[in-house]
Structure formats: C-alpha cells, structure tokens
Amino acid sequence: MTTAAVDKRRVILDAAVRVFARQGFHTCRVSDIADEAGVAYGLVYHYFSSKEEILDTLFLERWDVMLAAIAESDASQRSPRDKLYAVAAFIIDSYRHDPELMKVIIVEVTRAANTFGLTHLEKIREAYAGIAGIVEHAQADGLFRSEITPEFAAQAFYGSVEQVLTGWIFDSVPIGAPEFERAKTLIVETICRGLER
Amino acid sequence: MTTAAVDKRRVILDAAVRVFARQGFHTCRVSDIADEAGVAYGLVYHYFSSKEEILDTLFLERWDVMLAAIAESDASQRSPRDKLYAVAAFIIDSYRHDPELMKVIIVEVTRAANTFGLTHLEKIREAYAGIAGIVEHAQADGLFRSEITPEFAAQAFYGSVEQVLTGWIFDSVPIGAPEFERAKTLIVETICRGLER
DNA sequence: TGAAGCTGACTGACCAGTCAATCGATCGCC
C-alpha cells in the first residue's frame, strides 16, 4: 500500500465503474473488470470478496460523501431554498464530475435496492431523511407550508433530480456546463415554489 | 384458446409477475415461473421465446394503456392541473390495483432500460413526451409559466410520482386508500404550484 | 527468508433454451 506504486485496489474500482456503466452489473463478468483494469483475474478476489462487494464499495464511497453534504447543507444558516439548491448542486456536480459512477449508483444500486441486502436501503433512506429534515426545519420556521409532509417533499425533490440524471444517462445527448447549471436552478425553482408559503 | 379453459399463457404471465416481483428478473429462474404457474417448464417456451420476452410483454401490456391514458387526458378539455392529476391518478391506481406488476415495471424495466434493447427506451420516452405535451399546451394557453421547459417539467413530474411509488415498493409499509388519494393530491399540488403562473 | 502482491488455469454449480415424446380435442369419413 505504498503511495508511489499504483494502488491496484483503486485501479480495480475505477475499472469496475467503467465496466458496470458500459455493460451493467448483472451482465458483466468479473474477468471483464480484471481485463479493463489490466490485472490478473485472481487479484480482484485478493482485494474484494465478491463481485457485489465491489459495487457496494463504489456506492458507499460516494453516498457517504453525499450524506455528509446534505447534513452540512441543513446545518448551515442558508435559506431552505439555498439548502436544497446545495443538495441538487452536489448531486448534479457528482454526475458532471463522474457520469459513469453516477450511472452505476443510480441504475445498479438506487433503483435495484431490493435485489441486494438491506444495507443499501437503509443508506438510501438516510438521504431522504436528510432532505426531509431540511423541509421540516423550513416548515418549523414558517417558510414552507405544512400541508405537504417532509417525507413526501423529499421524495418529490430527490425523484425529480434522479429523473433528470436518468434522462442524461440514457439520452446520450452531450451536456455542457450551462445545462447543468440550468438544471439545478429549474429543479429547485419548481419544487421550492411548490413548497414555499 | 377456448373461453372456458384456462388460458395458460395468461397464467404464465401472472405467475411471472409474482416471481419477478419477489425475486427479481435476473435472480429468478425460468423454472421458478413454471413452478409458480403450475405448468411444465417447456410450456413457457411454447408461449414465449425467451425469459426476456415475458418481461417485455408484461411491460408493454401495461405501458401502452398508460400512454393511451396520458394522451386521452391531454386531449380532454380539463385544466392542466386536472390533466396532470389524471395522469398521477392513473399511475397510482395502477399500483394500487396491482402493486407487484408496477414493482416489476419500475424496478426491472423503467430503471434498467439500458440493459435491454432500445425498444423500451423509446416507449418510456413517449410517456415523457406525452406529459411534456400537457405542459406545453398549458404554457401556450398562458396557464403555466414558460421559464421551465416542458421536457424538464415532465421529468420532474414523472420522477416525483415514480419516487413515491418506489418508496411504497421498498418500505413495505401497508398503504390504505386515503394515502393513495393523498399522494395524488400532494404530487400534483407540489409540482403544479411550481409550474403555474 | 518470509510475507504480501500477484497470476491465471481450473472446477463445480447453475440455468436458459431444446427436443423428442405424449396427451387430448376436433374432424372427416365410412
């Protein structure tokens, strides 16, 4: 685990992102990942105990950062609208920075949470809960109306963001910086107008 | 193909819904479907050319009805809000009527459109286009503001609905009639307030 | 010299799809 030498574990993880994004988790072979990483088949099992553990690792690495971002946003002194903007921006920038990883997380994990263990489900719920928290605080401050439950608002918000990402993922239309910024604004604008008093 | 005799093709399709919902498309075996249907293994291949064709059939059967419902709603003389309410109501009632089928469609098809052929992608896009059409007409009539593109609004709307269904699918909390009605109202209320002038 | 990093051939299980054979309903014909 030297710093100078290439960290093969990392190389395998990065290769797995590309392979999962290209072929899908179920359809790809472990040997595809090894080939993509330029590494012997067995080495994959030196670092990971199963194909699924690779996916788990990729998901958790990113998701935990997102949970922290949501919590940090809620803890800040910004307006609810700005807080939600920060969350949308984080997710959209994650896609912008590494679309393949986000594709894998959305398509293979977030939307297939039943086939895997319940660990992921719990993590995913934490994200909803975090967003719901933002809404709840806004309601307590009288800034959002209270007809709509926080849980519900969180689902609508997260669902909108994920659906927009899904559109980009599947439509294969190249997206530039202005579209990303525009998307952040539009989502927050639409949902917040619906939630604000 | 008598009326009195059981239509085995239908029996197989219905069994497949249960098996796909329970075990997932990738994880289940064709023999599981045959067993669930109380039918010999080979009969599945008498009616369907592959496991995937069964899933395709289930998806298209339902999705085409939905596309018709969206088109019909847009063609009506109702207000944009009522049109969108009708769409949300259709989807939510579909879930209410047959949650297992909707689970399969959402989890295995809608959200995994990359692994399968592009046929499904096209069908799914048709639904967005239909919803976008409703928004577009509303904008043309000056009822919705035009800052938000119809395509974008459609994604936000559909994404919200699907996310709410996903919550029900995975949370395994029993849902009653009032919750279904409430969900329809809340989604439409949230999104339309964001879109209306 | 020894331990961690690394290799890739091998195996055991699994399963989609095939197929040859049987069943049974319907029909034409005497």
Added chain:
DNA sequence: GGCGATCGATTGACTGGTCAGTCAGCTTCA
C-alpha cells in the same frame, strides 16, 4: 357412432455454455 388422422398443447429430461470463486504457486521487495 365409431375410428383413426391431425395438430396444437403439454411434458420434463437433457445439453451446452457460462462464470463466480478457488487455489497452488510464482514474483518482488524489505
């Protein structure tokens, strides 16, 4: 009204291919 021909429906054992995960051994470096 009985008899066999025909053909779709139905059966389930079998095959061929695939692949996750194993393991025995080699390499490298401290």
